[in-house]
Amino acid sequence: MDPTIQINEIVDVVPIFRGRASEINVCTPWKMKYGIHEVVFTKLGMRHPTAKGKRMIHVFDVSDGINDYRLEFDAERLIWTLVSMVEGNS
Amino acid sequence: MYGINKEEALIMHIDLNSAFATAEQQAHPSLRGKPMGVTNRISKECCVIAASYEAKALGIKVGMRRTEAMAICPTFVLLETDPPKYNAVYQKLIKIMLTYSDKIKMKSIDEGIIDFHGMEHILNGRTLEDIGYEIKQRVKTEIGDWMKINVGIGTNRFLAKEAAGWHKPDGLDKIDHTNLIKYYKDRELTDLSGIAERYGARLNAYGIMNAMDFLKAPEYMLKKQVFKSINGTYWYQRLRGFEMDDHETSLGMVGRQWVVKDPSDKDEYLLPCLSFLCETTGMKLRYREVEARGVAVWVSYQNGEYWHQRRMHKSTFYTNQEIYRRALELFNKRPHGIVRTMGIYTYMLTPSQVSQLSMFDDITKVRNITKAVDEINDFYGTFTVYAGTSLEGKKIIKQKIPFGGTEYFDLLLKTA
Numbered sequence: 202m203d204p205t206i207q208i209n210e211i212v213d214v215v216p217i218f219r220g221r222a223s224e225i226n227v228c229t230p231w232k233m234k235y236g237i238h239e240v241v242f243t244k245l246g247m248r249h250p251t252a253k254g255k256r257m258i259h260v261f262d263v264s265d266g267i268n269d270y271r272l273e274f275d276a277e278r279l280i281w282t283l284v285s286m287v288e289g290n291s
Numbered sequence: 292m293y294g295i296n297k298e299e300a301l302i303m304h305i306d307l308n309s310a311f312a313t314a315e316q317q318a319h320p321s322l323r324g325k326p327m328g329v330t331n332r333i334s335k336e337c338c339v340i341a342a343s344y345e346a347k348a349l350g351i352k353v354g355m356r357r358t359e360a361m362a363i364c365p366t367f368v369l370l371e372t373d374p375p376k377y378n379a380v381y382q383k384l385i386k387i388m389l390t391y392s393d394k395i396k397m398k399s400i401d402e403g404i405i406d407f408h409g410m411e412h413i414l415n416g417r418t419l420e421d422i423g424y425e426i427k428q429r430v431k432t433e434i435g436d437w438m439k440i441n442v443g444i445g446t447n448r449f450l451a452k453e454a455a456g457w458h459k460p461d462g463l464d465k466i467d468h469t470n471l472i473k474y475y476k477d478r479e480l481t482d483l484s485g486i487a488e489r490y491g492a493r494l495n496a497y498g499i500m501n502a503m504d505f506l507k508a509p510e511y512m513l514k515k516q517v518f519k520s521i522n523g524t525y526w527y528q529r530l531r532g533f534e535m536d537d538h539e540t541s542l543g544m545v546g547r548q549w550v551v552k553d554p555s556d557k558d559e560y561l562l563p564c565l566s567f568l569c570e571t572t573g574m575k576l577r578y579r580e581v582e583a584r585g586v587a588v589w590v591s592y593q594n595g596e597y598w599h600q601r602r603m604h605k606s607t608f609y610t611n612q613e614i615y616r617r618a619l620e621l622f623n624k625r626p627h628g629i630v631r632t633m634g635i636y637t638y639m640l641t642p643s644q645v646s647q648l649s650m651f652d653d654i655t656k657v658r659n660i661t662k663a664v665d666e667i668n669d670f671y672g673t674f675t676v677y678a679g680t681s682l683e684g685k686k687i688i689k690q691k692i693p694f695g696g697t698e699y700f701d702l703l704l705k706t707a
Contacts, residue, residue: 202361202367202368202369203333203368203369203370203371204368205370205371223432223433224433225433225434225435244320246317246318246319246320246435247314247317247318247376247379247435249375249376249378249379249380250375250379251375252375252672253672254670254671254672254675255669255670255671260375260376262318262319264319264320264321267321268321269318269319269320269321269322271318287319287321287322288321289321
């Protein structure tokens with residue numbers, strides 16, 4: 202079974218930009234407000250760039266220690282979107 | 292005794308373990324350590340195209356249907372492929388490899404070669420094993436802590452690849468004249484890279500039953516009897532650690548094939564799909580900056596029959612419309628039957644002449660419209676503008692992940 206739950210909702214995110222860090226850790230989402238919940242991320246799984254047409258999108262796969270979240274940052278519109286999540290007990 | 296190459300082993304083969312599945316486990320910490328896999332598009336009967344090591348340990352194999360995998364492990368997790376993610380891993384791996392030598396060659400999306408010939412001075416006395424362990428560590432810190440690679444070192448590409456597969460996962464081995472015999476003693480013929488069942492059967496017919504027999508076989512016998520070509524000599528040398536595979540292959544054909552989603556004999560279903568395949572072929576031609584003179588269409592039928600027709604033209608062509616028009620002429624001649632797989636390829640490729648001025652107004656118009664459409668698709672994503680004849684085909688045919696060459700990866704990513 203594919204445990205991915207599609208969400209596609211714009212969310213509030215607090216990111217951390219580190220001045221001196223390895224390339225994969227320069228920018229990491231720290232916490233997110235989704236509905237009434239505040240989710241604090243404890244692990245960055247992977248970050249990779251992609252494109253929608255010529256629009257640059259940064260994809261962050263993060264985890265709060267239980268669930269995995271896929272966040273996309275639209276570098277042109279400066280918007281964070283919670284694209285999907287995978288529940289940890291799946 | 293066997294004339295084995297005694298040179299220093301300076302070829303390193305790097306292979307990402309279960310690349311797509313491991314990349315997904317890297318991105319999804321909750322899936323680490325669990326049996327999971329990746330498929331192109333999830334459906335009831337879709338196939339596993341990559342399986343995690345945990346899944347492989349349970350007996351789930353690549354190519355297995357989802358229902359079979361679920362029967363083995365009811366908690367088996369299957370995700371859809373994410374090409375940009377794999378491309379990011381691929382690009383980072385290239386970046387790491389390039390810091391050691393400019394002579395690198397990616398064999399596919401998950402494996403590549405570093406040639407250290409002429410680079411001995413920058414090794415600073417370090418062995419290739421030291422470099423291999425360093426690359427393993429860098430993959431973990433620069434790509435992700437779950438990523439694992441196999442490293443193989445050999446005197447040629449063949450032995451380096453064999454070494455990389457010796458102790459999976461996360462292995463590092465070297466095969467040279469000191470341990471080559473020991474390696475072959477434990478190997479069956481089909482364990483060797485490049486020897487599948489058909490070659491294996493051919494070798495068996497001449498009494499060559501395992502890798503050691505293969506090594507002992509005389510060159511004359513391999514060339515004149517077993518392979519009946521220069522391939523016999525190539526294998527004779529390759530097995531002894533001499534380089535036979537360091538050559539560039541020229542671009543011979545460009546095309547696309549498709550396993551028909553719902554096997555059919557109906558033109559209203561097949562023609563839009565053919566048109567879509569022609570559009571993809573045209574895009575590839577222009578991406579490689581070549582034009583074609585020949586076009587071929589082939590079809591395999593539900594009853595096992597196969598049909599193929601090709602035609603050479605006097606002038607070159609590169610537009611989607613021209614490819615479709617020429618392919619359609621051939622496709623309409625096919626025998627009646629339920630089509631299971633179909634494909635089109637163009638051949639006799641020559642460098643593109645698009646930049647040259649034409650005396651004929653209609654040629655210039657075609658050139659301009661093709662260029663304009665390509666620019667729109669480049670800006671807004673592939674298949675933003677496409678032919679009306681492909682409308683239904685685009686809905687049916689899904690884009691696939693390139694397993695072999697990585698030449699068209701950038702083109703595929705523009706679809707995102």
